[in-house]
Amino acid sequence: MIPRGFRFGAVRAGIKGPGRLDMGLLWCETPASAAGVFTRNRVVAAPVVLCRERVVRGTTRAVLVNAGNANACTGEAGLADARRLTAAAARELGVAPEEVLMCSTGVIGARLPVDRMEKAIPALRASLAEDPDPFARSILTTDRFPKISARSFRVEGREVCLVGVAKGAGMIRPDMGTMLAFLATDAAVEPPLLRQVLVQAVDRTFNRITVDGDTSTNDTVLLLAGGAAGVAPADAPGGLDALAEAVEGVCRDLARMIVADGEGATKVVEVRVVGAADEASALRIARTVAESPLVKTAIHGEDPNWGRIAAALGRSGAYGGGPFHIAVGGVEIVRDGLGLGLEAEAEAHRAMTGREFEIRITLDEGAGEAAVTTCDLSAEYVRINADYRS
Structure with a gap:
């Protein structure tokens, strides 16, 4: 289910080592509306600087992506490399340099192997095809699997397609995690409206996951709308809602895949808070619990150690101090701030042996509700990150 007018390419440029796809290209046959959301980290990589600068034009033709090197903390030389x-990709594609965006992911602090990458660009162009899988593989770092999601919907009787590709497994606490995501649709959408749809979707999905609480220097989400479907959702009844629902759905799929692929992760857990003073308070509590190393290690050990959850709730700064209830995997283990005993905890432990479950915290302070998706913290996470540059 590939949006009309888009192509994907991938090559081995020698950035990550012999035999590994490490440079990708997303290409639109006609000028596409473009919108982007970027990291809030104050230390930003050169490609983020370049993307921010160029995406404000509102249109683009291509996105060049590399893995294995973040091109971050490389100064003016790194920006010149990007x-x-x-510019080399633009010459090969026959477009202006300003119509090409760039994203990078990998080790921070090293210059890109520009000569090798530049020599690979003709082969990259030749590799363009309708299959996004090689592109999805070319942007991976410590990821265990490629991440692709697609949706289609109808507007005025015409099919509109949307596809999304992402990478991410560690340094994930998107505050837009290291994460990149690229979405493309063949709908016709004006850039300001496209950005509105993207920002809303990112806030509800990528901004509500965490692997390790770290926000990357390179986080980028781009949404391109080529218009080849010949229909503008904003001009049709219900069309804009259908587009927004599809974009949010694809982002949610990709976000959950990132958590499932968290470095060393064996569990995917949704921390849901209900009854908080407001949504912002609920989100703050959920994020504090979801990012607690003590909670995450208990999740890995399948231990319903609710004291760790209660402690994170208490230090979140968004809890009013009244009664609280905790359920794990649908099993209530705390009521009115008091544990319900070993039998309840044993049942919760059985629920925690599964791959996915929910931690639910219920308060009585208002109508605020929010959820953050997290994973466990294992010894494998430490091994991966201790050896990352070795």
Whole structure:
């Protein structure tokens, strides 16, 4: 289910080592409306600087992506490298350099192997095809699997397609995690409206996951709308809602895949808070619990140690101090701030042996509700990150 007018490419440029796809290209046959959401980290990589600069034009033709090197903390030389590579891609594609965006992911602090990458660009263009899988594989770092999601919907009787590709497994606490995501649709959407749809979707999905609480220097989500479907959702009854629902659905799929692929992760857990003073308070509590190393290690050990959850609730700064209830995997283990005993905890432990479950915290302070999706913290996470540059 590939949006009309888009193609994907991937090559081995020698960035990550012999035999591994490490440079990708997303190409639109006609000028596409473009919108982007980027990391809130104050230390930003050169490609983020370049993307922010160019996406404000509102249109683009291509996105060049590399893995294995973040091109972050490389100064003016790193920005010059990004400009040189996008100019080389633009020449090969027959477009202006300003029509090519760039994203990078990998080790921070090293210059890109520009000469090798530039030589690979003709082969990258030749690799363009309708299959997004090689592109999805070319942007991976510590990921265990590629992440692709697609949706289709109808507007005025015409099918509109949307596809999304992402990477991410560690340094994940998107505050838009290291994460990149690229979405493309063949709907016709004006850039300001496209950005509105994207920002809303990112806030409800990528901004509500965590693997390790770290926000990357390179986080980027791009949404391109090529218009080849010949229909503008904003001009049709219900069309804009259908587009927004599809974009949010694809983002949610990709976000959950990122958590499931968390470095060393064996569990996917939704921390849901209900009855908080407001949504912002609920989100703050959920995020504090979801990012607690003590909670995450208890999840890994399948231990319903609710004291760790209660402690995170108490230090969140968004809890009013009244009664609280905790359920794990649908099993209530705390009521009115008091544990319900070993039998309840044993039942909760059985629920925690599964791959996915929910931690629900119920308060009586208002109508606020929010959820953050997290994973467990294992010894494998430490091994991966201790050896990352070795």
